[in-house]
Amino acid sequence: MFVLKTIDDSVRILPAEQRKPLPTAITDELNRKYSNKIKPKLGLCIRVLDVLEVGDGIVHACLDGSAMFAVKFRIIVFKPFVGEIIVGKVVNASPEGLRVSCEFFDDILIPEYMLKANTVYNKHTSQWVWQYEDEDSGDVQNMDIERGELIRFRVEVEHFNEVRPNALNGPMGPNASTPIPPPAAATPSGTGKELKSSAYWLECSIIEDGLGLLSWWS
Incomplete structure (x- = not known):
């Protein structure tokens, strides 16, 4: 779920x-530049671990006296691999699927076609319900997927999108980064276009045995 990445960059020291x-x-x-930001194809940068190399500084005396340094450093990145099993918390449900949070990262979607077979959406309670049929007795038990429940899921696809920080800046280039919005007081609500337009989001599944609410398998 967390990986170490080595990056070459230059920094300006005022x-x-x-x-x-x-x-x-x-x-x-470096932390101001990278921490809590999405880097395309890299993931969600958490914090700089260490600086491996620092080149000679170039001072711009004719400008503001700042110095530029070429650096090589290692940074901790949140970037689950495809096939990784993760535990998160259900934060919202809609006919399009479930939205899940890992506390610091909310852009996780389990779409309706990646839920277990015989899982139906109850529009009156705004919940998904797994209608589990006992193989021996044939009895059907309704297993509600409630908000706040811990859920085990499998990462299937990771998505990176170019976003516009504002109307003036235009599309982001390949080396630009996108800040993660501060956590909202309310529960994340989107499970459709809002989530899928995020700079980085994960598409996941609970189809296989052992996946789904932890309470199902305890």
């Missing part, structure tokens, strides 16, 4: 930041 020890100033600037 004069006010040059009073700090250089490793601290560089790490702080």
Whole structure:
């Protein structure tokens, strides 16, 4: 679920930041640039682990006195691999499927076609219900998928989208990053276009045995 990535980049250290020890100033600037942001094809950057190499600084004395450094560093990234099994929490349901959260990452969708067979949507309770049939007795038991329940799911597809930070900036380039919005006070509500337009989202399933609510298999 979490991976270490090595990245080459350059950072600009402003004069006010040059009073700090250089490793601290560089790490702080890298965290401002990467932490809690989506990098295309990379994933959700969490924090810089360490700085491996620092090149000679180039001071722009004719501008503002800032210094540019070429750096190589390692960063912790949230990027589950396809096929990975993860546990999250159900936060919303709609006819399109279930939205799941891993606390710090909410853009996880289990679409209706990746739920278990014989799972139906109850529009009166706004819940999905797995109609489990006992193989021996033939009895059918309704297993409600309620909000707040812990759910085990499998990552099937990861999606990256180019987004527009605002109308003036235009589409993002391949090396741009997208900030993650701060957590909202309300529960994430979208399971359709809103979620699928996110810069990075996961499409998951609970079809296989052992997947679904943890309470089903306890």
